[in-house]
Every structure is written in C-alpha cells, then in structure tokens.
Amino acid sequence: VAARQALLAACPAAEDALVVNNGAAALVLATTALASGREVVVSRGELIEIGAGFRLPDLIASTGARLREVGTTNRTHLTDYADALGPDTGCVLKVHPSNFRVTGFTSGVSLPELRQMLSDNGIPLVVDLGSGLLEPDPLLPDEPDAATALSQGADVITGSGDKLLGGPQAGIVLGRAEIVARLARHPLARAVRADKLTLAALEATVCGGPAPVVQALHADPGMLRARAERIAGAVGAAVVPHDGRVGGGGAPGVPLPGWAVRLPEAVAARLRAGDPAVLPRVHDGACLLDLRCIPEADDERLLAAVRTALDG
Numbered sequence: 589v590a591a592r593q594a595l596l597a598a599c600p601a602a603e604d605a606l607v608v609n610n611g612a613a614a615l616v617l618a619t620t621a622l623a624s625g626r627e628v629v630v631s632r633g634e635l636i637e638i639g640a641g642f643r644l645p646d647l648i649a650s651t652g653a654r655l656r657e658v659g660t661t662n663r664t665h666l667t668d669y670a671d672a673l674g675p676d677t678g679c680v681l682k683v684h685p686s687n688f689r690v691t692g693f694t695s696g697v698s699l700p701e702l703r704q705m706l707s708d709n710g711i712p713l714v715v716d717l718g719s720g721l722l723e724p725d726p727l728l729p730d731e732p733d734a735a736t737a738l739s740q741g742a743d744v745i746t747g748s749g750d751k752l753l754g755g756p757q758a759g760i761v762l763g764r765a766e767i768v769a770r771l772a773r774h775p776l777a778r779a780v781r782a783d784k785l786t787l788a789a790l791e792a793t794v795c796g797g798p799a800p801v802v803q804a805l806h807a808d809p810g811m812l813r814a815r816a817e818r819i820a821g822a823v824g825a826a827v828v829p830h831d832g833r834v835g836g837g838g839a840p841g842v843p844l845p846g847w848a849v850r851l852p853e854a855v856a857a858r859l860r861a862g863d864p865a866v867l868p869r870v871h872d873g874a875c876l877l878d879l880r881c882i883p884e885a886d887d888e889r890l891l892a893a894v895r896t897a898l899d900g
C-alpha cells in the first residue's frame with residue numbers, strides 16, 4: 589500500500605499503480621490480462637531482446653496472446669496499426685527500444701497519434717517504457733517517462749524499478765484505474781507479486797531523495813573535474829575529458845560529459861586485483877578513472893588504492 593501511494597504521489601498522471609517482480613513480469617501480466625487468446629498489435633521495430641537472451645516477442649507469445657506484427661524494422665506507419673485492428677485485438681503495445689538505436693530512414697508512430705486512432709474504442713494502449721523513469725529527465729531527452737506517456741494517452745505503462753529509477757528489481761505498472769484493476773485481479777498477478785522487502789525498498793527509493801543512480805547521472809562535471817584533479821595531482825597524473833554512459837542497457841549512446849584520471853594501462857590490472865578492488869576503464873592504451881559512480885566520501889580510499897597500484 590505504501591509503495592503504491594509513493595508511486596502515485598510521484599506520478600500524479602496515474603490513477604492507480606501495481607508492483608510486481610520485474611519489468612518482464614509487468615509486461616507478461618499486461619498482455620495476459622488484456623490479450624490472452626487474442627492479438628497484441630506491435631511494431632516490428634519494437635520486437636527486442638532485453639538481455640541474457642530474453643526476447644519480448646517470446647515473452648508475449650508465452651502468455652497465450654498472439655503477436656500481430658505491423659510495419660517493418662525501420663518504418664511503421666499509423667495505417668499499419670489501423671489495418672491490423674479488429675475484433676481479435678486484445679491491446680496495442682508500444683515498446684521503447686531501450687538498449688539500441690536505429691538511425692537513418694526510420695519512422696514510428698507517436699503515442700498521441702495512436703491514442704487518437706484508438707479514440708475510445710475500448711482497445712487498451714499499453715506502453716512498455718523499459719526504464720521506469722517517472723518523469724522527464726532533461727539529461728536523457730530520448731528516454732520516455734511514465735508521466736508523459738500517460739498524459740499522451742497510454743492506458744497503462746510498464747517499467748523496471750532497477751534501471752533509471754535506481755531502486756530494487758521490480759516491475760511497475762501505472763495507469764488508468766480500470767485497466768490496472770484488470771491486471772491486479774488476474775490470477776497471474778498473484779504469481780508475480782512483489783514481496784514486502786521489494787515494496788519497502790521501492791517506497792524508500794521513490795520517497796527518499798535522489799537514488800545513487802540519479803545522483804551519478806546528475807553529477808556536476810565541474811565537481812567531477814575538481815575531484816579528479818585532486819587525485820591526479822597527488823600522484824602526478826593527468827586529467828582528461830571523459831564521457832560517461834548510462835549502464836544496464838539504458839539510454840544507448842547518450843554521452844554524459846565528465847572527466848577521468850589518466851594512468852598507465854598496466855595499473856588497471858593491479859587496481860582490479862587490489863583491496864578494495866577498483867574497476868577502471870581501459871581505453872586507448874590508458875587506464876581511466878571516472879569518479880562519476882564513486883561516492884565522494886570514498887576519494888581517500890581510492891587515492892590510497894591508486895598509490896598502491898602505482899607502487900606495485
């Protein structure tokens with residue numbers, strides 16, 4: 589109950605919320621409850637593999653829903669969706685291709701266009717955001733968020749608790765009360781429900797100020813530079829510009845400007861084998877230490893580890 593309230597307070601565009609095991613479970617529950625034995629209409633450009641060999645089309649097919657693929661890998665038009673709708677349509681699904689980018693001769697259909705096409709014909713519009721970002725983040729302009737998707741007409745969104753939200757592994761469902769209720773009362777909901785430690789951690793993530801992943805994302809480049817210069821100065825190394833990246837298959841290709849301490853490549857192996865172990869980036873014949881994901885309070889320990897590795 590507390591996690592649900594926390595999510596609703598953080599995303600007022602949603603009428604109701606449901607938390608399950610993970611993002612995959614949220615998607616499976618949505619397609620099962622809304623389209624089992626019927627069709628899920630989805631663009632061919634959005635049939636993605638998410639990691640460890642798991643593929644969304646296989647997940648959806650495992651629910652007893654039939655995939656109705658529309659469009660092509662690079663281009664899908666509104667008419668493709670419109671032509672596929674019929675008495676057998678269980679839902680229309682839009683999936684954020686969260687871990688890759690297709691560029692060139694591409695086109696897709698926006699949520700407002702899909703909403704307008706579906707008008708009030710009763711076919712639910714489901715959006716799998718992937719990341720579980722609750723509101724827009726100016727640093728990640730191409731990353732969709734729950735508030736925007738719902739205000740643009742999604743009936744329900746699904747997402748992960750442990751990607752950009754930075755919380756525990758969890759699946760988040762937000763959206764119209766009537767649709768969330770259909771999911772919540774489906775028998776499968778019981779099999780994928782989240783346990784109370786997850787719910788407590790999710791509540792703390794949503795209510796407890798910026799999570800570590802959010803802090804790392806928004807780390808001030810000037811501060812990163814000052815910290816890198818202090819460590820570099822203490823060991824006679826250089827500081828070089830260094831772009832960070834979002835991990836976990838999110839926000840592909842988006843550079844996060846920052847800085848790194850540049851050390852000889854051979855230091856990397858000694859840093860990794862040290863205690864505490866430090867995992868630097870090895871790139872271009874150098875060992876690069878980007879402090880973005882290291883809490884400032886650990887800078888002294890890091891400096892000690894660097895000194896030991898340099899002496900070795």
Ligand SMILES: *Cc1c(COP(=O)(O)O)cnc(C)c1O
Pocket residue numbers: 610611612613615638683684685686687716717718719747748749750758759
């Ligand atoms: C990551 C992801 C999922 C699966 O979420 P998990 O919480 O890892 O199960 C589903 N859909 C999309 C688009 C994703 O990016």
